[in-house]
Amino acid sequence: MSSRTNIVGIDVGGANLKFADCYRNAFTIPFPLWKQRDQLTSALKAGLQQFSDVGTLAVTMTGELADCYSCPQEGVEDIVQACLNAGQDFQVQFWQTSGEFVDADVAIEFFMLTSAANWLAQATWASRYFAETGNGLLIDFGSTTTDIIPIIEGLPQPTGYTDFERLISGELIYTGGSRTPLCSLANEITFQGQTIGVAAELFATTIDLELILNPSHRIPPDTPTADGRPADSEHAAQRFCRMLCTTPDQFDTEELTELAHLFRNQQQVVFLRRLRQVLSNMPAAPAEVLVSGSHEYLAAQMITNSNLNLRTTSLNELAGPAVTTAACAYALAVLMYERSRLQ
Numbered sequence: 001m002s003s004r005t006n007i008v009g010i011d012v013g014g015a016n017l018k019f020a021d022c023y024r025n026a027f028t029i030p031f032p033l034w035k036q037r038d039q040l041t042s043a044l045k046a047g048l049q050q051f052s053d054v055g056t057l058a059v060t061m062t063g064e065l066a067d068c069y070s071c072p073q074e075g076v077e078d079i080v081q082a083c084l085n086a087g088q089d090f091q092v093q094f095w096q097t098s099g100e101f102v103d104a105d106v107a108i109e110f111f112m113l114t115s116a117a118n119w120l121a122q123a124t125w126a127s128r129y130f131a132e133t134g135n136g137l138l139i140d141f142g143s144t145t146t147d148i149i150p151i152i153e154g155l156p157q158p159t160g161y162t163d164f165e166r167l168i169s170g171e172l173i174y175t176g177g178s179r180t181p182l183c184s185l186a187n188e189i190t191f192q193g194q195t196i197g198v199a200a201e202l203f204a205t206t207i208d209l210e211l212i213l214n215p216s217h218r219i220p221p222d223t224p225t226a227d228g229r230p231a232d233s234e235h236a237a238q239r240f241c242r243m244l245c246t247t248p249d250q251f252d253t254e255e256l257t258e259l260a261h262l263f264r265n266q267q268q269v270v271f272l273r274r275l276r277q278v279l280s281n282m283p284a285a286p287a288e289v290l291v292s293g294s295h296e297y298l299a300a301q302m303i304t305n306s307n308l309n310l311r312t313t314s315l316n317e318l319a320g321p322a323v324t325t326a327a328c329a330y331a332l333a334v335l336m337y338e339r340s341r342l343q
Contacts, residue, residue, distance in 0.1 A: 004055040007340070008048060009332030011118050012040075012059065012079050014066040015144060015179060015224070018326035019047045022333045026322040028294075030224055034066040040079070044086035056340075057087045058332035060095040060118040064111075065163070076111040080104050095121050095332055097161045101339065116163045118328040119172075123149040123156035125331035126290055129313070130154055133287035137278070137310075140292045140327060141299040143178035146271065147171065148278045151286070159281055170277035175267055177295025178207040178223065182243050185266040191259060196244060202226050204239035206267065210295075211236035212260040268302045275308070288313055294325040 011018040014033050020026035027050065031043050048054060064075025083092055084104055094107035097117045107114045123138050130136035136151040148171050150157050159169035166172035175184075182204045188197050205226050210217060211233050223231035226239055237248040237256060248256065279285065291299040292315035300312045315324040323330050 004053050006051060006053040007056045007058060007333045007336045008051050008054050009058045009121075009326075009329035009334075009336070010044065010047070010060070010083065011326065011329040011332070012044075012061040012063045012083070013118075013144075014063045017043055017047055018329040019050065020323065020326045020330035020333050021051055022330075022337050024319060024323050024330065025051065026326040026330055028322075028325050030222075032224070033063045034068045037066075037068045037078070040082040041085040044082060048086060054090055056091045056093065056336060057083065058093055058095065058101065058336040059083050060121055060328060060332055061114065062116045062118055064115050072115045073111045076114050077108050080107050080114075093336065095335075099124060101336060112162070119147045119149060119166075120156060120158075120161075121335060122147075122292070122328045122331045123151065123158075125334055126292075126315075126327075127151050127154055127156060129290050130288065135282070135284055135286050137282075137286040137289045138292070139275075139289055139296075139299045141295045142176050142293040143295065144174070144176040144180065146173040146175055146274075146293070146299070148173070148275055150278060150282050152283065159278075169281070170274035173271060173274045175270055176206060177210060177293075177298050178205065180206040180267070181226070182206065182208070182240070182263050185263050185270070189259070189262045189266075191262065199243050199245055201243075203242040204236075206263075207231055208236040208240045209260050209264050209267075212240060212256060213264065268305060271299070271302050272306050272308075275303075275306075279308075286310065290315060292316070292324045292327045296324055 006021055009020050017029045017031045029047055061079050063079055064072045069075035093101040094114055095101055095117050096113035097120050098113050126138045130151045131154055134153050138149040140147040158171050160166035160171055163172055181202050183198055183200045186198055188195055203226055215233050219231050221230045225231050229235045241248050289310050289312045291312050296316055303310050
């Protein structure tokens with residue numbers, strides 16, 4: 001590759017910054033935008049330093065929905081400017097739900113097309129996996145949200161395009177494998193014949209379920225948690241039990257696991273209900289489901305636990321964990337490269 005021709009895709013989220021190039025160099029940086037808005041440019045610059053020969057940035061975003069902004073328009077304008085500042089030596093293009101890359105002026109003018117467009121980039125790229133079967137489904141189970149996107153006749157065919165429309169259609173579920181507050185999954189549970197109320201507080205999140213139910217999974221100890229303490233099994237048990245206004249010494253390991261499963265099962269109920277809603281709007285059952293995202297295994301697991309006869313394929317197995325976690329960023333880099341070759 002000649003100098004300065006590398007294309008880097010960037011997915012600017014509200015909690016993470018994701019970077020990838022066409023060579024599957026990909027990584028994710030935790031970045032709480034709602035707390036560190038003024039540091040966005042420097043964080044983007046730091047991420048870009050991990051790549052060589054960069055000539056073009058292909059950007060998408062969902063961070064404009066963070067509550068540090070009064071409205072999506074303000075967020076889009078701020079993120080676009082931060083990307084321009086970080087990429088002042090590069091060509092910078094922004095992805096829209098029109099399925100096109102545009103410059104900064106157009107991205108700002110038509111901010112509603114720029115807002116929350118990352119899912120369509122991934123779906124457009126992933127459609128190639130369904131070239132032979134025609135109909136399929138892309139499910140991206142991330143840390144915060146889950147996307148369910150129909151692929152019909154080899155192209156993304158969503159019912160909704162804005163987040164509001166997608167929440168209605170079931171194609172966007174505000175549940176994920178790491179950041180979802182447990183109090184959003186249930187306000188009471190039934191355990192050992194007793195109904196127990198659940199604290200409506202941000203005491204624990206779904207990362208704590210992961211740490212309790214799958215202690216062998218490697219989770220970086222600096223992964224963000226509800227109380228800011230380490231993401232390890234000991235602290236996860238403390239956070240989890242706080243949801244029930246008690247402490248881990250009240251339960252043995254088997255009981256704690258059973259309690260955690262109750263919350264996971266509630267998350268599964270929500271996921272499968274929305275999945276069935278999307279399936280009901282498709283002209284035919286999907287021949288295959290491509291699962292991706294930082295917690296793609298949860299999507300595959302929940303589908304297996306259901307009575308849905310769906311075959312799943314793992315993007316992690318096809319492209320590796322770094323790419324599946326930063327799939328939207330990788331999709332952007334590939335799409336930009338392919339389109340630049342056509343010019």
